[in-house]
Amino acid sequence: MASQQQFMDYVEQHQEDFIDRLRRAVAIPSVSSDPNHRPDVFRMGEFLIDELKALGASVETRDPGKQDFHGQLTLDLPPVVLATVGDDPAKKTILVYGHYDVQPALKEDGWTTDPFVLVEDDKQRLIGRGSSDDKGPVLGWINVVEAHKKLGLEMPVNLKFCLEGMEESGSEGLEAIIEDEADKYFKDVDAVCISDNYWLGTTKPCLTYGLRGVSYFHLTVKGPAADLHSGVFGGTIHEPMTDLFALMSKLVQPDGKILVPGIYDQVRPVTSEEEATYQSIAFDLSDLQSAVGNKTNIHEDAISVLQHRWRFPSLSLHGVEGAFYNPGDKTVVPAQVVGKFSIRTVPDMEPKKITELVVKYVTDEFNKLNSKNTMVIKCSHDGNHWLSSPNHPNYVAAAKAVETVFNVKPDLTREGGSIPVTLCFQDALKKNVLLLPMGRGDDGAHSINEKLDRSNYVQGIKLLGVYLHEVSDVDLENKQ
């Protein structure tokens, strides 16, 4: 406990140094989606390797190989950085994951300041691309190591890093490396902690123990051999767009209810125990409405909103490939159109079963249309949902750390989106995975003026360090 306090004091006193480190990291525009910035992504990897080595970590890299960039060019993928701080067999080993690439950012997009120059505004917000997603958290772990080293404090656990440079672009090659290293580099890992998401709101820390999955579908309707003119052919042939709209309109109701039979049968019922967990969560309907920008919410109470975001499935129509999409008027009859939609999945929905249900339903509905066009429905991609337990010792340790640093019990949250690496670590390592966010819900991770509040950075560094202390004390084999 004394060492925890010492650590926290050090962080409080040296926050300018840590902000300076973040400033140097933000200055490297490691935009993974832009081939022109690919050298910067590599440079950012080097920056982290140097920082880690300077703190005595042993560092290795793994090469994810080459990227086929939209069939236009071949790019080297930035390395997965593996680093180890400590290898005491008497200690637990905690694996932390983060990413060192960032979303694109241009001043012209509407940034108030240069996105790659970290500035602090009068509300003590550190503004810059990657400040919150995910350079702040990644440096958070490094700052923890530095603080211990400078204080001459022993690290409470062995710490392993897994840092990738392609998260914002699909984490190409990462899964294979994790699976490959599961019984090698990651062999002694006892638990995993990922800091790459956000508080639910702006005031209260949270631990995140669940994510929805996503199954993405392509519904193709093929009619004439080529696009036709609606004047000449309208009324004489089966138009693929008519069939597509008929089918896609039968997938989901305006109130969000999914119309594919059998989907809800697979959804785990809400227990009274689960219901109770929503009561204390800091979330209002107004939080949703301000995020959305108006009052187009379906549900009128905050708990329903959270449940429909976290633990009920949803179906969204995304668009149509092959149809007219520009402004203006065009009288084309598209020859082939591909409708895109996805289903957010929750326990206990199984991706394979979902695809079966969707394919059967859409095929049945298509047959009812009596169209001479042809229809193909396919799942283009599925990622399973993920659910851990806030009662797991890894979470209990994190909750204690939150109480120590913030003097409040964390909200126990789930998220509506997916973070595929979470499930990948859990499946490959068979260890508990904890999502422990540093930033706030309004950080604007993928938007203009991305920020990390100074207090979130400083308290976040404390949180990550204290978590390592707390997790060293729990029995991780006692899986509740």
Add this chain to the structure above:
Amino acid sequence: MASQQQFMDYVEQHQEDFIDRLRRAVAIPSVSSDPNHRPDVFRMGEFLIDELKALGASVETRDPGKQDFHGQLTLDLPPVVLATVGDDPAKKTILVYGHYDVQPALKEDGWTTDPFVLVEDDKQRLIGRGSSDDKGPVLGWINVVEAHKKLGLEMPVNLKFCLEGMEESGSEGLEAIIEDEADKYFKDVDAVCISDNYWLGTTKPCLTYGLRGVSYFHLTVKGPAADLHSGVFGGTIHEPMTDLFALMSKLVQPDGKILVPGIYDQVRPVTSEEEATYQSIAFDLSDLQSAVGNKTNIHEDAISVLQHRWRFPSLSLHGVEGAFYNPGDKTVVPAQVVGKFSIRTVPDMEPKKITELVVKYVTDEFNKLNSKNTMVIKCSHDGNHWLSSPNHPNYVAAAKAVETVFNVKPDLTREGGSIPVTLCFQDALKKNVLLLPMGRGDDGAHSINEKLDRSNYVQGIKLLGVYLHEVSDVDLENKQ
């Protein structure tokens, strides 16, 4: 009759000269939609002015003004060329219309030969951009004048030309000029003839006496203030795409039946007299199927196909603006989407009434959705249908000319698309308008390898000339 035969013989004997004139015209890439080719459009106008003047025509031009090219640049519009051959008050005055601009064409699009070099293949097809649409027909009229001049034959009518250079790009400025000149340059016009469409098939000439109109609609659904992530928001807000697909699926059935109440009440019934006119028309179901490339036809008999193309309304869904349209997967919830659809209209549908019916129906259906999104439905553009009569003396004269040149009675056809200038001339001049095509239905006017069969060009020149002789003999005031 002797002079007609003399004229036809001359055309037969001088066909190489006429093809050479077409070759020189095709060599000018007068693509009106491409700013880089705008000078070529002007050059093509000059070419026609020179040819007309050389034949003794008096030529004037009208300037349609400037074009705002997608808000990016301002382009000069090519002139409307007005020319007069003869001003004998004892003769009728016939106005002919054509356009000297062409569709874009690139060798890379799949042309077998350079699109701007006219070549004749082994099936005696003259291949080149604009050969059929509409340089062949425009030169057809000029060739008629030349033949008479060379033969020392008097022209049977006074001939006026109205030639524009923007037809393939919306005829910007033309309507105002026609209206303005109605009681000036066009004051003495007795009838109008337009040669800018095609035979129904490939074997039999036709006269075209009807066109469908088109009313184009934009259906906008607006939800959240910005695009959202379906993981975070799916299931909690009213998604504009869901509402849009619900509404657009209620517009038309897969078998082409329009679901907007009241539309069919306005459609003029098929009389037995009209029904009879379809019997002799050279058109098979296989003609539709080969145009479409497969058997996705709704109707199983040729007459139903023609009626649904020509004289029944149709509704086509064209696309969605604001949604995801690229290949691949994207989990966006679009904030605002605009569905595009159009209705092909026929007698006695009135555009204003159609818009009223559509707006009422879509609004009613949207209200049933109980969505908190907002919806706006608007007619972005409407052009009325057009219907003349094959019994009008102008058509009787043309039918006689077809019999003289082709030894067959022409098919009496309508078309499913619209040619707005037709209605514009009829409304402005209050004179009969005849559509007298030169090319075949398979000329590929807007496709690669556009062609005009040598025989269509040569017989077409004869047809235009003989028509002028025939129309000089009928009583155009006797409007059947």
